Amino acid sequence: MSTLKVNTITNVSGSSIPNPISLSSTLVALLTGVTWSSGLINTTQTLGSISSYTTPKTKLVRVSIHYMHSGSTNHGYLTGWVFQTGKTYNIDGTYIANSHYDWYYNIFQTEVLIPWDPNGTQSISMYVVDALNTSSSNVYSMYYTGRIDQ
Amino acid sequence: MNYLKPIHSALIAIVNDEPEHFFFKGEPSYENLIWTSKTLKKPTEDEIAKKIQELEIERERTEYQRQRKPEYPSIGDQLDALFHAGVFPSEMAEQIQAVKDKYPKTP
Numbered sequence: 001m002s003t004l005k006v007n008t009i010t011n012v013s014g015s016s017i018p019n020p021i022s023l024s025s026t027l028v029a030l031l032t033g034v035t036w037s038s039g040l041i042n043t044t045q046t047l048g049s050i051s052s053y054t055t056p057k058t059k060l061v062r063v064s065i066h067y068m069h070s071g072s073t074n075h076g077y078l079t080g081w082v083f084q085t086g087k088t089y090n091i092d093g094t095y096i097a098n099s100h101y102d103w104y105y106n107i108f109q110t111e112v113l114i115p116w117d118p119n120g121t122q123s124i125s126m127y128v129v130d131a132l133n134t135s136s137s138n139v140y141s142m143y144y145t146g147r148i149d150q
Numbered sequence: 151m152n153y154l155k156p157i158h159s160a161l162i163a164i165v166n167d168e169p170e171h172f173f174f175k176g177e178p179s180y181e182n183l184i185w186t187s188k189t190l191k192k193p194t195e196d197e198i199a200k201k202i203q204e205l206e207i208e209r210e211r212t213e214y215q216r217q218r219k220p221e222y223p224s225i226g227d228q229l230d231a232l233f234h235a236g237v238f239p240s241e242m243a244e245q246i247q248a249v250k251d252k253y254p255k256t257p
Contacts, residue, residue: 033178070154133169133170136156136171
């Protein structure tokens with residue numbers, strides 16, 4: 001794990017000093033081998049707890065959605081909202097959309113930031129808007145990749 | 151190309167490449183395996199180990215195919231050689247020759 005501090009403001013006479021922002025990066029697997037399909041549309045799925053990684057100052061959490069298409073000519077769709085468990089997905093969450101129909105081998109990765117309440121549940125969920133998978137070799141994986149504290 | 155962990159590949163083979171029977175909570179391992187299938191029984195750790203071994207034997211048996219593939223001439227070059235050797239059926243050879251005549255080589 002690495003930590004980089006940026007935006008540290010030196011004292012200016014007569015003005016308030018914002019708290020410095022701290023960025024941290026890591027790679028923690030939440031779920032792997034995900035092949036959710038249409039039976040999970042309009043459901044909320046828990047991606048995992050990150051209580052070991054957040055702090056009372058965490059304001060944003062980074063989540064990476066990784067897709068590997070390896071199942072030849074078929075489908076691997078996953079669209080929905082990633083959000084802090086217990087919050088309202090379409091207000092406090094971040095929308096992601098993935099629709100892959102392919103023939104070859106591909107890896108595709110999307111990273112999102114989701115607003116974080118340090119006093120809320122220290123867990124990440126996903127509300128599934130669309131899912132279709134027609135091969136066990138077309139897999140999604142979800143990783144916690146860091147946080148922004150202030 | 152396959153970047154899947156051996157346990158993942160073995161499970162895909164066990165479920166006959168039908169999605170939605172399982173996923174992992176965290177990195178792929180038997181301890182992290184979440185079995186969601188309503189129709190298939192969760193395999194034991196021994197059954198998965200046996201399947202991993204079977205896949206490895208099969209991978210070794212077919213290794214020569216992966217070694218040969220990138221070194222073969224392209225399919226197009228192979229077909230062109232057959233055309234020039236005069237072994238195509240006359241109808242196919244005539245069609246190919248007609249295209250060659252339509253777009254002659256730049257001198």
